[in-house]
Amino acid sequence: KAGVTQTPRYLIKxxxxxxxxxxxxxxxxxxxxxxxxxxxxxxxxxxxxxxxxQRNKGNFPGRFSGRQFSNSRSEMNVSTLELGDSALYLxxxxxxxxxxxxxFGNGTRLTVT
Amino acid sequence: GxxxxxxxxxxxxxEGANSTLRCNFSDSVNNLxxxxxxxxxxxxxxxxxxxxTKQNGxxxxxxxxxxxxxxxxxxxxxxxxxxxxxxAVERIGNTPLVFGKGTRLSVIA
Numbered sequence: 001k002a003g004v005t006q007t008p009r010y011l012i013k014x015x016x017x018x019x020x021x022x023x024x025x026x027x028x029x030x031x032x033x034x035x036x037x038x039x040x041x042x043x044x045x046x047x048x049x050x051x052x053x054q055r056n057k058g059n060f061p062g063r064f065s066g067r068q069f070s071n072s073r074s075e076m077n078v079s080t081l082e083l084g085d086s087a088l089y090l091x092x093x094x095x096x097x098x099x100x101x102x103x104f105g106n107g108t109r110l111t112v113t
Numbered sequence: 114g115x116x117x118x119x120x121x122x123x124x125x126x127x128e129g130a131n132s133t134l135r136c137n138f139s140d141s142v143n144n145l146x147x148x149x150x151x152x153x154x155x156x157x158x159x160x161x162x163x164x165x166t167k168q169n170g171x172x173x174x175x176x177x178x179x180x181x182x183x184x185x186x187x188x189x190x191x192x193x194x195x196x197x198x199x200x201a202v203e204r205i206g207n208t209p210l211v212f213g214k215g216t217r218l219s220v221i222a
Contacts, residue, residue, distance in 0.1 A: 033209060033210075035212075042212060042213075042214050042215070043199065043201075043212040045209040045210070045211070048209055055207070056207075056208065056209045058209065088154055090156060092156075097207070098143065098144075098203065098207040098208075099143055099144050099163075099203075100161070101146060101158050101161040102146060102158060102201075102210060103158055104148075104155070104156035104157075104158070106153075106154065106155050107154055107155075107156075109154075
C-alpha cells in the first residue's frame with residue numbers, strides 16, 4: 001500500500017505570492033490533516049478534512065485554506081505569503097481521523113524570500 | 114488547551130544503551146501516539162497507544178491514562194534511532210492531535 005504522498009517536496013516563493021500544496025492520502029483513508037512545523041513553534045495543527053468537509057481548524061489566519069476532493073486528495077493554499085510562512089508543511093492521513101493512527105507524508109519544505 | 118510536556122528535551126546515548134522518554138499531558142485523552150522524526154524530516158508513527166503497553170521490536174510504550182503520562186522505551190539503541198521523538202494526544206471530543214515539543218535523541222557509535 002502506498003504511503004501519504006506530498007508534492008512538491010521543495011518550494012521557493014517570494015513574499016506576496018501564493019502557493020498550493022498537494023497531498024494524496026493512503027488508499028482508503030478518509031481523513032486528511034495538515035500541520036506546519038517550524039523550529040520555534042514545533043508542530044502546529046492547520047486543519048482536518050473528512051469526506052470533503054472541514055472538521056477541525058487550527059489557529060491560523062484566513063490566508064491559510066484547504067479543501068478535500070471526492071477521492072480524498074487534499075490541497076492547502078497559502079495566499080499573500082509572508083517570510084514567517086517558511087516551514088515544513090506536513091500532511092497526514094488516517095482512516096477515521098479521531099481514534100485512529102496518523103500517518104504522515106514526507107512534507108513540503110516552503111521557503112519564502 | 115491541553116498541555117503536552119516531553120522529557121528530557123535532549124538525550125545523547127552510546128550505541129547499545131537503553132533509554133526512557135516521558136510524555137505528560139494535562140487533561141483526559143482519547144488517544145495518544147508516539148512518532149519518530151528522522152534527520153530527513155520524515156515522521157513515522159511508532160505507536161497508537163491510548164492505554165496499556167505495546168511492544169514493537171526494541172521499542173515499547175506504556176500509557177497510564179488515569180495518571181496522564183506515557184513512556185517510550187528504547188532498548189539496545191542504534192545510530193538509526195537518532196532523531197526527534199514526539200508524543201501527541203487527542204482530547205476527548207474529536208479534536209486534533211496536539212504535539213509535544215519532542216525529545217531529540219542522538220545515538221553515538
